[in-house]
Amino acid sequence: xxxxxxxxxxxxxxxxxxxxxxxxxxxxxxxxxxxxxxxxxxxxxxxxxxxxxxxxxxxxxxxxxxxxxxxxxxxxxxxxxxxxxxxxxxxxxxxxxxxxxxxxxxxxxxxxxxxxxxxxxxxxxxxxxxxxxxxxxxxxxxxxxxxxxxxxxxxxxxxxxxxxxxxxxxxxxxxxxxxxxxxxxxxxxxxxxxxxxxxxxxxxxxxxxxxxxxxxxxxxxxxxxxxxxxxxxxxxxxxxxxxxxxxxxxxxxxxxxxxxxxxxxxxxxxxxxxxxxxxxxxxxxxxxxxx
Amino acid sequence: xxxxxxxxxxxxxxxxxxxxxxxxxxxxxxxxxxxxxxxxxxxxxxxxxxxxxxxxxxxxxxxxxxxxxxxxxxxxxxxxxxxxxxxxxxxxxxxxxxxxxxxxxxxxxxxxxxxxxxxxxxxxxxxxxxxxxxxxxxxxxxxxxxxxxxxxxxxxxxxxxxxxxxxxxxxxxxxxxxxxxxxxxxxxxxxxxxxxxxxxxxxxxxxxxxxxxxxxxxxxxxxxxxxxxxxxxxxxxxxxxxxxxxxxxxxxxxxxxxxxxxxxxxxxxxxxxxxxxxxxxxxxxxxxxxxxxxxxxxxxxxxxxxxxxxxxxxxxxxxxxxxxxxxxxxxxxxxxxxxxxxxxxxxxxxxxxxxxxxxxxxxxxxxxxxxxxxxxxxxxxxxxxxxxxxxxxxxxxxxxxxxxxxxxxxxxxxxxxxxxxxxxxxxxxxxxxxxxxxxxxxxxxxxxxxxxxxxxxxxxxxxx
Numbered sequence: 193x194x195x196x197x198x199x200x201x202x203x204x205x206x207x208x209x210x211x212x213x214x215x216x217x218x219x220x221x222x223x224x225x226x227x228x229x230x231x232x233x234x235x236x237x238x239x240x241x242x243x244x245x246x247x248x249x250x251x252x253x254x255x256x257x258x259x260x261x262x263x264x265x266x267x268x269x270x271x272x273x274x275x276x277x278x279x280x281x282x283x284x285x286x287x288x289x290x291x292x293x294x295x296x297x298x299x300x301x302x303x304x305x306x307x308x309x310x311x312x313x314x315x316x317x318x319x320x321x322x323x324x325x326x327x328x329x330x331x332x333x334x335x336x337x338x339x340x341x342x343x344x345x346x347x348x349x350x351x352x353x354x355x356x357x358x359x360x361x362x363x364x365x366x367x368x369x370x371x372x373x374x375x376x377x378x379x380x381x382x383x384x385x386x387x388x389x390x391x392x393x394x395x396x397x398x399x400x401x402x403x404x405x406x407x408x409x410x411x412x413x414x415x416x417x418x419x420x421x422x423x424x425x426x427x428x429x430x431x432x433x434x435x436x437x438x439x440x441x442x443x444x445x446x447x448x449x450x451x452x453x454x455x456x457x458x459x460x461x462x463x464x465x466x467x468x469x470x471x472x473x474x475x476x477x478x479x480x481x482x483x
Numbered sequence: 484x485x486x487x488x489x490x491x492x493x494x495x496x497x498x499x500x501x502x503x504x505x506x507x508x509x510x511x512x513x514x515x516x517x518x519x520x521x522x523x524x525x526x527x528x529x530x531x532x533x534x535x536x537x538x539x540x541x542x543x544x545x546x547x548x549x550x551x552x553x554x555x556x557x558x559x560x561x562x563x564x565x566x567x568x569x570x571x572x573x574x575x576x577x578x579x580x581x582x583x584x585x586x587x588x589x590x591x592x593x594x595x596x597x598x599x600x601x602x603x604x605x606x607x608x609x610x611x612x613x614x615x616x617x618x619x620x621x622x623x624x625x626x627x628x629x630x631x632x633x634x635x636x637x638x639x640x641x642x643x644x645x646x647x648x649x650x651x652x653x654x655x656x657x658x659x660x661x662x663x664x665x666x667x668x669x670x671x672x673x674x675x676x677x678x679x680x681x682x683x684x685x686x687x688x689x690x691x692x693x694x695x696x697x698x699x700x701x702x703x704x705x706x707x708x709x710x711x712x713x714x715x716x717x718x719x720x721x722x723x724x725x726x727x728x729x730x731x732x733x734x735x736x737x738x739x740x741x742x743x744x745x746x747x748x749x750x751x752x753x754x755x756x757x758x759x760x761x762x763x764x765x766x767x768x769x770x771x772x773x774x775x776x777x778x779x780x781x782x783x784x785x786x787x788x789x790x791x792x793x794x795x796x797x798x799x800x801x802x803x804x805x806x807x808x809x810x811x812x813x814x815x816x817x818x819x820x821x822x823x824x825x826x827x828x829x830x831x832x833x834x835x836x837x838x839x840x841x842x843x844x845x846x847x848x849x850x851x852x853x854x855x856x857x858x859x860x861x862x863x864x865x866x867x868x869x870x871x872x873x874x875x876x877x878x879x880x881x882x883x884x885x886x887x888x889x890x891x892x893x894x895x896x897x898x899x900x901x902x903x904x905x906x907x908x909x910x911x912x913x914x915x916x917x918x919x920x921x922x923x924x925x926x927x928x929x930x931x932x933x934x935x936x937x938x939x940x941x942x943x944x945x946x947x
Contacts (some may be wrong), residue, residue, distance in 0.1 A: 242772040289653065292668075319922050
């Protein structure tokens with residue numbers, strides 16, 4: 193009796209396994225095809241926009257070369273540098289803010305704690321760019337929109353201040369750290385500042401790396417806010433607005449394939465960073481839910 | 484460290500974190516006077532520097548109010564009276580503009596002054612509390628902290644103040660003040676006909692809300708369909724991604740599947756590509772002359788000159804958008820549920836197997852309840868995120884196809900993309916703010932209702 197069930201069970205298992213793998217392959221193909229489309233188009237020889245065929249007729253590297261030629265209104269290298277500067281500055285500031293806020297709200301107990309948590313929750317429910325116009329005028333009031341460099345600095349400020357409201361994942365992580373260590377250190381006479389800098393931060397490497405990378409990636413992909421703040425001066429665009437502008441009506445016929453080359457270029461670092469953070473991402477989220 | 488409990492009825496004679504009410508009611512005359520002359524209590528208790536700091540802040544506030552503040556508050560009420568006008572300059576023989584009042588700046592300064600005043604009240608309570616603290620310490624015969632002790636406590640008992648100061652300042656400046664400013668705008672007529680500096684705008688009370696809901700009006704005719712589609716979109720987008728993503732995670736995680744890492748990588752790749760890139764690509768792919776239509780033509784599914792209006796016909800566009808959103812959202816759910824799926828206690832499944840349950844039964848009886856229990860908060864967040872999902876709609880269809888029945892909105896516009904069009908393209912800031920407030924009210928009610936009914940709120944230990 194036992195032998196018989198094992199045999200038919202094996203066959204059944206083989207069939208279900210095959211079905212599962214074939215299914216996964218088909219679904220996987222759907223997920224990968226658009227990415228292939230981007231890569232293929234970036235190497236397409238023929239200019240212009242849409243073609244009635246799918247695979248390009250010829251392949252070339254000119255689209256990539258064109259990106260770095262810095263001709264006319266296309267200053268891709270400049271955009272890359274701008275974005276890099278904004279990304280580095282805002283990820284350092286944002287991580288500092290997020291660590292401070294999440295540590296305080298997770299580990300310290302004080303009168304306003306619950307209220308602050310509720311306020312953060314409420315603020316998160318307003319559409320984020322409802323107040324974009326007023327932010328624009330506030331920045332203008334501070335004199336941040338006088339020159340291109342200052343506009344980029346304004347972007348850094350807005351990104352990093354906005355990031356400090358996204359403390360939930362880091363807070364979830366801090367919630368899972370054992371409290372007894374803090375208490376032991378306090379009994380030994382350490383101040384809370386010491387506990388924060390000497391005990392908690394060294395234990396939180398995964399979440400620090402995670403926050404750093406998430407806030408590093410934001411400027412590469414945000415364009416709504418950047419568009420409103422940076423205005424029309426193409427020299428001070430970030431990559432996202434620069435690429436977006438290549439699809440505008442007056443440029444799309446010339447820059448369609450170049451646009452995809454640009455997409456591939458900025459996707460590569462993001463893909464690498466993302467695959468690197470994936471581990472932290474899974475850990476961080478499950479920690480937050482458990483907490 | 485537990486929070487200090489305090490009795491409010493009797494005069495507390497222990498040290499702790501008192502509220503302002505307790506401090507003011509039970510404090511002696513000096514403590515009460517500290518509400519008028521800041522830092523008086525501190526100075527009299529020999530905390531000179533602390534007291535002087537309080538005093539300096541009070542004086543600073545009064546100077547600010549007398550120079551800018553009071554006028555700013557008056558202007559906040561009127562929102563300006565002098566319209567910019569053309570005046571004939573006889574000496575030069577040309578018309579010149581005479582600068583008028585700028586309602587927008589008046590509103591902004593008014594809001595800032597309100598925040599400064601709130602800060603002033605916070606300092607007031609702090610001054611009274613500090614005086615009361617010293618008073619209690621004196622009666623108990625405890626040492627009164629010196630200024631150096633105050634500095635030290637910033638890195639210990641008051642560490643929260645040190646660490647939160649800069650982030651809170653940033654959030655107030657770039658999130659809270661703009662938000663309050665925009666909420667005020669919802670009660671004005673700051674639209675395209677009332678643009679400062681050329682023109683003034685004024686308070687109109689609830690008129691904008693009334694016109695948004697008044698039956699028969701063009702705004703109401705736009706609002707309800709857009710609102711309806713926003714809700715339908717949010718429900719579909721949330722649940723399709725949630726269920727399909729979880730199924731994908733289960734299929735990849737199951738025992739028999741080989742190459743788990745490879746499959747995961749395949750799907751994660753689409754998250755790693757920046758979202759605006761993948762969305763713009765999708766827009767190209769589903770274009771009237773894009774690859775999908777070309778493919779269908781060459782397969783003879785449709786005629787050579789025909790095309791399926793994936794993104795240009797209202798109803799089809801809605802379906803296409805939801806499908807594309809599945810492409811975007813499923814990997815996220817897969818990634819975030821993988822970790823949790825691994826945490827489901829294995830003995831539950833073994834017990835079910837012994838009892839003869841098949842995989843479908845175990846999914847509905849074990850996996851789904853467990854996942855729902857753990858991830859309901861995430862689900863609520865996802866729903867909120869989808870209501871506010873700007874990128875997907877804006878980059879795929881831009882809200883289009885345009886509809887002549889609507890007030891500057893297309894058939895696939897969500898409330899947020901309509902808000903964007905109203906403010907950025909159309910400069911109807913008042914209507915944009917009204918929509919922002921409506922979105923907020925909807926989300927807040929929804930979150931409160933659902934969160935209170937979730938199992939994880941009622942019974943936290945069901946699965947522990």
